[in-house]
Amino acid sequence: MSIIENHKTDGQPFSENPKLKARDVRVFYGEKQAIFDVSLDIGANEVIALIGPSGCGKSTFLRCLNRMNDTIDICRIEGEILLDDENIYAPKMDVVPLRARVGMVFQKPNPFPKSIYDNVAYGPRIHGLVHHRDELDEVVEKSLQRAGLWNEVKDRLHAPGTGLSGGQQQRLCIARTIAVDPEVILMDEPCSALDPIATAKIEELIDELRENYTIAIVTHSMQQAARVSQRTAYFHLGQLIEVNPTDLVFTTPEHTLTEAYITGRFG
Amino acid sequence: MTFSYLLLILAVFCIAAFLIGKGRARTMASTSTLSSLPSHYGSMLALWTCLPPLLLMLIWGLVDDPVIDSLVTANLPAAVVEHGSTAVQLAISKVHNLANGADLQDDPTLAPAVLHLVELQARNQLISSGVIIALALAGFALTLGRLVPQRNARNEVEGIIKGLLFASSGIAVLTTIGILSSVLFEAWQFFGKVNVFDFLFGTVWSPQVALRADQSGSSGSFGAIPLFTGTLLISVIAMAIAVPIGLMAAIYLSEYATPRIRNYAKPALEILAGIPTVVYGFFAALTVAPILRDAGAGIGLDVSSESAMAAGLVMGVMIIPFVSSLSDDVINSVPQSLRDGSYGLGATRSETIRQVVLPAALPGIVGAVMLAVSRAIGETMIVAMAAGLAANLTANPLESVTTVTVQIVTLLVGDQEFDSPKTLAAFALGLVLFLVTLCLNFVALKVVQKYREQYD
Ligand SMILES: Nc1ncnc2c1ncn2[C@@H]1O[C@H](COP(=O)(O)OP(=O)(O)OP(=O)(O)O)[C@@H](O)[C@H]1O
Numbered sequence: 008m009s010i011i012e013n014h015k016t017d018g019q020p021f022s023e024n025p026k027l028k029a030r031d032v033r034v035f036y037g038e039k040q041a042i043f044d045v046s047l048d049i050g051a052n053e054v055i056a057l058i059g060p061s062g063c064g065k066s067t068f069l070r071c072l073n074r075m076n077d078t079i080d081i082c083r084i085e086g087e088i089l090l091d092d093e094n095i096y097a098p099k100m101d102v103v104p105l106r107a108r109v110g111m112v113f114q115k116p117n118p119f120p121k122s123i124y125d126n127v128a129y130g131p132r133i134h135g136l137v138h139h140r141d142e143l144d145e146v147v148e149k150s151l152q153r154a155g156l157w158n159e160v161k162d163r164l165h166a167p168g169t170g171l172s173g174g175q176q177q178r179l180c181i182a183r184t185i186a187v188d189p190e191v192i193l194m195d196e197p198c199s200a201l202d203p204i205a206t207a208k209i210e211e212l213i214d215e216l217r218e219n220y221t222i223a224i225v226t227h228s229m230q231q232a233a234r235v236s237q238r239t240a241y242f243h244l245g246q247l248i249e250v251n252p253t254d255l256v257f258t259t260p261e262h263t264l265t266e267a268y269i270t271g272r273f274g
Numbered sequence: 275m276t277f278s279y280l281l282l283i284l285a286v287f288c289i290a291a292f293l294i295g296k297g298r299a300r301t302m303a304s305t306s307t308l309s310s311l312p313s314h315y316g317s318m319l320a321l322w323t324c325l326p327p328l329l330l331m332l333i334w335g336l337v338d339d340p341v342i343d344s345l346v347t348a349n350l351p352a353a354v355v356e357h358g359s360t361a362v363q364l365a366i367s368k369v370h371n372l373a374n375g376a377d378l379q380d381d382p383t384l385a386p387a388v389l390h391l392v393e394l395q396a397r398n399q400l401i402s403s404g405v406i407i408a409l410a411l412a413g414f415a416l417t418l419g420r421l422v423p424q425r426n427a428r429n430e431v432e433g434i435i436k437g438l439l440f441a442s443s444g445i446a447v448l449t450t451i452g453i454l455s456s457v458l459f460e461a462w463q464f465f466g467k468v469n470v471f472d473f474l475f476g477t478v479w480s481p482q483v484a485l486r487a488d489q490s491g492s493s494g495s496f497g498a499i500p501l502f503t504g505t506l507l508i509s510v511i512a513m514a515i516a517v518p519i520g521l522m523a524a525i526y527l528s529e530y531a532t533p534r535i536r537n538y539a540k541p542a543l544e545i546l547a548g549i550p551t552v553v554y555g556f557f558a559a560l561t562v563a564p565i566l567r568d569a570g571a572g573i574g575l576d577v578s579s580e581s582a583m584a585a586g587l588v589m590g591v592m593i594i595p596f597v598s599s600l601s602d603d604v605i606n607s608v609p610q611s612l613r614d615g616s617y618g619l620g621a622t623r624s625e626t627i628r629q630v631v632l633p634a635a636l637p638g639i640v641g642a643v644m645l646a647v648s649r650a651i652g653e654t655m656i657v658a659m660a661a662g663l664a665a666n667l668t669a670n671p672l673e674s675v676t677t678v679t680v681q682i683v684t685l686l687v688g689d690q691e692f693d694s695p696k697t698l699a700a701f702a703l704g705l706v707l708f709l710v711t712l713c714l715n716f717v718a719l720k721v722v723q724k725y726r727e728q729y730d
């Protein structure tokens with residue numbers, strides 16, 4: 008089960024209607040290489056699940072997609088990532104609008120030390136998306152509704168966001184991301200800190216969001232990948248081993264490493 | 275000498291007691307079940323053997339000298355006693371010197387007293403050693419006699435240790451209470467001589483009092499308002515310098531600086547905190563004040579050569595590292611995940627800092643600023659050297675003013691009668707200073723708490 012040098016990804020890494028295209032992406036933390044020549048398309052309005060053992064580079068790859076790795080000094084990226092055929096690593100690319108187009112939800116809910124309302128209003132405010140208080144109210148309400156949180160918080164919009172439960176906080180973070188109306192949403196283990204009920208709510212939400220957004224989700228739960236995604240990408244030690252429609256990956260995996268992982272022989 | 279021998283003996287006792295207790299517990303264990311480990315029994319025996327004698331030693335050490343002195347005093351020659359209490363004190367200290375080996379020929383009249391003292395000291399040593407060792411043995415015997423398996427040595431040892439820790443914290447609290455009550459007592463005496471309202475709301479401060487009845491001069495005026503306004507003025511100037519610069523430096527260091535710059539800049543900034551305040555003081559008086567005066571003259575302003583401005587500016591510089599170092603720490607402790615969340619929404623660095631990092635760090639920053647304020651209020655040296663001693667009631671930072679702490683120093687420097695209003699006024703000022711700092715801390719705590727409740 009060793010890794011083949013210059014492994015070519017098995018399955019169907021490319022898509023007919025790609026929103027994001029990664030080509031030969033290599034990522035280094037200082038001297039250490041964390042991602043090896045990954046090429047992958049993420050199709051418009053699809054949910055793609057990134058799975059693989061801990062430390063295989065899922066988060067690293069995900070963070071490349073909206074240049075969050077820029078905040079890490081020692082991190083260096085080679086290759087191309089194209090959003091609607093525009094290279095996001097091109098020198099003239101401005102990360103501020105990019106991150107508004109490619110939003111991110113993190114593993115641990117991280118609401119700002121502000122009220123629920125201000126948490127959601129944060130993005131629209133900094134991007135100058137709205138001009139009147141009424142519009143802002145509307146955006147906040149709509150985002151909270153889409154994130155399935157509105158009914159639970161509508162009478163305490165001005166209470167601190169940190170006072171919500173873990174699951175509510177995570178939905179607040181999703182609402183916050185939706186509020187800037189992104190095209191792609193990246194989610195890094197969004198349910199790992201949540202109980203099954205909160206998880207179910209978020210999975211339901213992901214399913215609904217698919218209509219309007221392209222979603223890439225990192226998860227350690229095979230069931231979750233099976234429930235929410237159309238395609239699944241399996242990473243192993245920084246290489247992209249296999250990409251296939253989710254039902255295929257979980258029934259007839261092409262690569263022995265994928266099979267070993269999903270049958271629980273390691274990971 | 276004997277003291278260290280005694281300690282050594284007690285230490286030996288302690289170890290012996292531990293071993294004996296442990297051994298005894300082991301033998302007991304062979305016939306019945308113990309309620310604790312053998313080492314607990316050992317510790318218990320050791321503690322009961324050594325703690326009471328140690329405590330007694332402490333108390334004995336505190337009271338024996340005064341007792342001996344009073345015995346010696348009682349037997350002083352009548353010729354000495356006639357001259358009053360000061361003469362007696364003098365004689366006693368002379369007796370001590372003589373007993374410690376000074377030449378006896380010096381003062382033959384005191385010879386009997388010296389002999390008396392030496393004899394008393396010897397007897398004291400003998401008795402105290404005897405009593406302490408006896409107490410240790412008694413504690414040992416009593417505890418060993420009742421060393422039975424049912425006795426819960428573990429809980430007992432825990433209890434004793436808890437008591438020891440409680441006593442230590444008690445000492446800290448008691449010291450504070452002691453200082454406070456002494457200040458309170460002296461201040462009370464002061465307010466017996468000077469009306470409280472005259473002190474708190476009077477606008478003239480001139481504490482010169484006639485020392486003797488036949489001396490001419492005023493009876494002194496103790497209106498502390500000029501001191502309060504002076505303190506306030508200088509503190510405000512200092513904070514106006516230190517808070518913005520310190521905070522911005524902290525933000526730069528924690529959010530923008532590369533690790534390399536940070537490694538040099540942070541220690542460099544902290545060196546500012548290590549400069550003695552006297553150095554700041556003469557920098558203020560000899561460099562800053564003349565510059566201010568010349569600059570003022572240039573634009574037609576009359577700047578006094580000792581001005582609140584000079585002292586405040588330099589004090590502000592001195593306080594910068596307090597604000598920056600503490601704020602830097604709290605800003606660094608804001609979790610990276612919050613910053614990531616903000617960057618992930620497309621916020622820029624300064625937006626993230628202003629809207630996410632600073633609000634999250636606010637409680638710590640408030641604490642840092644409050645600390646800096648206390649520091650500014652308490653600072654004495656710079657003010658004494660650069661702002662002068664003149665108690666002017668003014669809001670003009672270009673005039674010379676004085677502060678509460680500086681006045682406390684000037685009141686207590688030099689020969690003073692201890693019960694004159696001039697001296698006692700220092701305690702009253704000290705009390706006010708204490709109360710103000712207390713209020714500041716209280717308010718800071720409340721602010722921080724309120725904020726925590728909201729966002730934790
Ligand atoms: N900031 C960093 N500095 C240095 N190395 C890093 C950094 N972040 C990640 N790495 C390294 O990159 C590799 C991939 O890490 P990454 O966080 O992407 O894994 P992951 O697949 O998300 O793991 P997990 O499932 O545990 O979250 C690991 O070997 C990790 O040690």
Ligand SMILES: [Mg+2]
Pocket residue numbers: 065066067195
């Ligand atoms: Mg990860």
